[in-house]
Amino acid sequence: MALLEVQGLQVALQTQRGSARAVRDVSFTLDRGETLGLVGESGCGKSITAMALLGLLPEHAQVSGSIRLDGQELVDLGEPGLRALRGDRIGMVFQEPMTALNPVHTIGDQVAEPLRLHRGMSRAAARQEAIALLERVGIPDARRRVDGYPHQFSGGQRQRITIAMALACGPDLLIADEPTTALDVTVQQQILALIRELVAERGLALLLISHDLGVVAQNVARLLVMYGGSVVESGPTAEVFARRSHPYTLGLFGARPRLGGQRGVRLATIPGTVPELPELPPGCPFAGRCAFTIAACNDTVPPPVPVGPGHQARCIRLDAVAAARQSGVA
Template sequence: MSDDSLLQVRDLHAYIGSPRGVVKAVDGVSFDLCAGEALGVVGESGSGKSVMARAVMGLMPTRSARTGDVLFKGRDLLGLRKKELEEVWGKQIAMVFQDPGRSLNPVVRIDRQLTEGMRRHLGVSRSEAQTRALALLKEVGVPDPERRLRAFPHELSGGMRQRVMIAVALACEPDLLIADEPTTALDVTIQRQVLDLLRRVQTERDMSLMLISHDLHVVAGRTDRTAVMYAGRLGEIGTSREVFQHAQHQYTHALLAATPTIDQERHGLLNVIPGSLPSPTDPPPGCRFAPRCGAATDACLVGQPPMVEIRAGHAVACLNPVDAKEAEFVGR
């Protein structure tokens, strides 16, 4: 545990009731996020990234349960009442959601969407909020910001809407911004610009960022550390350079081999990891990746592999890591 941890997540479980049974969307996740740090969270569709982020925020669907600890500045968010959580949302932790269409109110002009939170949480005057709103639109690179302030969301392009959503999230000067696949709906050039923008504002504001994506390439270049999630659990976490260049978990390795770069994607080159995620209601008892893993042994099928630190700050939950000798040596 690091002294300058802003967020400490310990053994977080988030289960959701569904007609299929209880979905174990997040099933024992632990990590730290330091002040001023950008953490990437990657994994295939359905691995639990969004539920994990929402569980941290306290935005769970009905018929769901969370256990574990989510300490933000040392305060346990899991125990907070709705009213107390509302004080945390926006002001301390803000989120940019996966679906931009649903996050901006279509019938409210941009200026009001930007100023409402500021007036409520920061108690600034109407004219001060307007000045700040204009500065925010400039900060996120919206051209002609004076005119855009008076616009409705549908009058903006997808890329501009996404920038406005980031501005709304930044409006109350949060300590932590969670960006959940903030670019899925955008074309690749705009995706890059929005991701670069997030990294720039994170560094300039010395804010913490949790950047969620299915694409390890996208995340590794724009974050300090990366966590790899698979079927509700973390498989690997380390500095982004380490995870990208020396991926140790067999899943991370497969993910890197399968994920096309943004340029490959542009040319329609898609690779996939053979097989699919295990059932979220009835996951296998051992390593959840074992049924798809070429390196799995009998031991992988029985026990859940422990998270082992193989180098300073680089931990892996894999019984047969890619570079097994190194893991054994350093692990001792």
């Protein structure tokens, strides 16, 4: 049995234009020590998928399908049960280090809070453990700075503090949602290196959410490419990168800046924009923006089709896409 099993996850959000499906039939598994990435443009459903795992969706959201943690069903578990898991068995690193911390509480109190809540530690014991955690994530002079407030720390240090909070109770699963947002490149690499070290050191399962293909390539063994709330391509990261099969995946790779590229040449772009949730087509969510679109693409959502070892893509025109890729057209 895998640590985390997600089957047929559907999330519908209430909008001013009615119910809109934000996550569509997402399925994956993740075991201890494994790393999985979710990649795609903003608005493709990555963060909503993560929030569904934690039961942190907007009010009136409707969730169906199955989310099992060590065999325990989390869908419809109820707030008390979910609250017992958050910060204990599931740790979360939120995407904005500048706002993820409470500005009116010391960082020591915030790191110690899950220890007192889930482990029943005394204030003094939790404080000592918080200092140790802050030292582990690289906060200099942690014993003195434990009583500091978030505004007294840099963006990179705040992100390290949120990682300490997420790891305080030794979770089985760590979810990192765009953990390098708003950080400069050097600090980004330090934060990602720290997460890799901690995952290896503690045997955690890691779910890493990012729009950055380079970040995903360096940090996860398996990959889900999401668009329009659906997983359009999935598989081992090296396999997906080497044999990009879905037109959306090809578009993401084509839009990357390249070292040594000719000056003044525009980057390739994906035509159009990500549609609003209520405007997603009933068939393939990428229909219309895709150069391979035919009438049948608008009818039904394509099933996942094997294209390599553990590698699947949802597209009814995979042969045409493969031919275009091999000829250098796509």
